[in-house]
Amino acid sequence: MSDLVTGDAVVLGLRPARLPSRGLAILLDLAVYVTGYVLISVGLTVATASLDEAAQAAVAVAGFLLFLVGVPIAVETLSHGRSLGKLACGLRVVRDDGGPIRFRHALVRGAMGIVELILTFGSIACIASLVSARGRRLGDVFAGTLVVRERVPGTQVMPVPPPPPWLAGRFTGLDLSAVPDGLWLAIRQYLTRMNQLDPQVGAAMAVRLADDLVARTGAPPPAGVPAAAFLMAVVHERQSRDAARAFRPSAGGTGSGFAPGPAPVPAPVVAPVVAPVPYVAPAPVAPAEAPRAGGFAPPA
Numbered sequence: 001m002s003d004l005v006t007g008d009a010v011v012l013g014l015r016p017a018r019l020p021s022r023g024l025a026i027l028l029d030l031a032v033y034v035t036g037y038v039l040i041s042v043g044l045t046v047a048t049a050s051l052d053e054a055a056q057a058a059v060a061v062a063g064f065l066l067f068l069v070g071v072p073i074a075v076e077t078l079s080h081g082r083s084l085g086k087l088a089c090g091l092r093v094v095r096d097d098g099g100p101i102r103f104r105h106a107l108v109r110g111a112m113g114i115v116e117l118i119l120t121f122g123s124i125a126c127i128a129s130l131v132s133a134r135g136r137r138l139g140d141v142f143a144g145t146l147v148v149r150e151r152v153p154g155t156q157v158m159p160v161p162p163p164p165p166w167l168a169g170r171f172t173g174l175d176l177s178a179v180p181d182g183l184w185l186a187i188r189q190y191l192t193r194m195n196q197l198d199p200q201v202g203a204a205m206a207v208r209l210a211d212d213l214v215a216r217t218g219a220p221p222p223a224g225v226p227a228a229a230f231l232m233a234v235v236h237e238r239q240s241r242d243a244a245r246a247f248r249p250s251a252g253g254t255g256s257g258f259a260p261g262p263a264p265v266p267a268p269v270v271a272p273v274v275a276p277v278p279y280v281a282p283a284p285v286a287p288a289e290a291p292r293a294g295g296f297a298p299p300a
Contacts, residue, residue, distance in 0.1 A: 016134040017091045017147040019126060026117065026125075028085030029072065037067040068118065069110055076106040086147070096144050096201065105143045112139035160191045160239075163232035167225070171237045179216045184238070187213065187231050194228060206231060 044063055048056050075083050080100040081093030093101050093109070116125040116137055125137040134146060187209050194202045206227035213234060214221045222230060 015149050016136075017089075017149050018135045019129045021089050021091060021149070022129065022135065022147055023122075023126070025083070025085035025089040025091050026122070028088055029083050030117075032084050033067050033071060036071070037063065040067065069114060072113070073103075073106045073110040076101065076109065077103045081145075090150050091147055092150050093140075093145050093147050096146060096198075101143075101145055105145050108143035109139040109145060112137075112142055160188055160235050161232060163236050164229055167229060167233040168236075170222075171233055174217055174219055174234065174237065176217065176234070176238055176241075178218070179213065183209070183212055183216065184235075187235060191228070191231060191235065203227070 041060065041063055044059055045056070048059050051059075072083065076093060079087075082091075086092060093105075095101055095105065113125075116122065116128070116139060125139075128137045128141070129135045132141075136146060140146060190202075190205055190209060194206070197205070210221065210227040210230050213231065225233075
């Protein structure tokens with residue numbers, strides 16, 4: 001399965017992450033952050049040894065907030081949802097609509113993580129993840145995000161659903177030469193997975209993909225045609241053109257595959273010219289003599 005399925009480079013066919021994998025990713029992240037915090041704290045303690053106790057306490061609090069709150073937010077923002085622990089476990093944070101997260105999403109997740117993960121030792125996050133149908137904690141609910149699995153076993157390629165019969169042959173004259181391969185992959189993956197998406201999210205994504213396709217083809221959008229049906233019809237038209245191009249016999253002698261040449265045309269059969277024979281009337285036949293009486297009679 002290809003990893004390029006949407007315009008935002010987020011895989012739609014991935015499954016939501018569950019509590020065990022998410023818990024392992026959080027433990028790995030905390031181990032890295034705590035190790036960095038300890039090392040930096042030692043350095044700050046040595047550097048601020050000449051300051052008074054109030055200044056040392058302020059530096060310690062600032063360092064704690066920086067490494068346990070600011071660093072996770074910055075990492076998730078810059079990596080678009082892939083922290084070190086999530087990268088090791090094959091996880092990623094995405095929006096509800098399948099797009100990459102932004103700073104505001106990471107900020108809400110980090111702020112809620114102080115209560116869910118640090119102050120309550122992860123108990124609230126575990127309960128919320130077990131109750132949620134998609135394994136989301138409270139930070140995901142308030143931020144509108146979802147943690148999904150990026151590394152999944154390969155599955156069989158799903159066929160694209162056929163368009164409605166009343167759209168058959170309607171887009172035969174559409175110019176598809178300017179549509180990039182990435183957009184075709186995004187449309188195909190959406191059509192094969194649209195029944196697994198939330199209806200509102202799927203409808204919004206179909207409209208966005210249809211607008212991108214209309215902008216690439218330069219043709220006005222058809223009136224009264226749903227976005228998903230329009231995508232089905234255009235993909236079906238492209239597949240029909242590819243099939244016709246693949247099975248069309250090549251004019252050259254060589255190619256990537258064997259293409260039979262044109263069938264030999266038989267030479268025309270020329271009838272021999274026969275001179276006309278003049279009509280000759282048959283000669284008159286003399287009447288036969290009557291047999292004599294007595295004598296030899298031939299056998300019957």
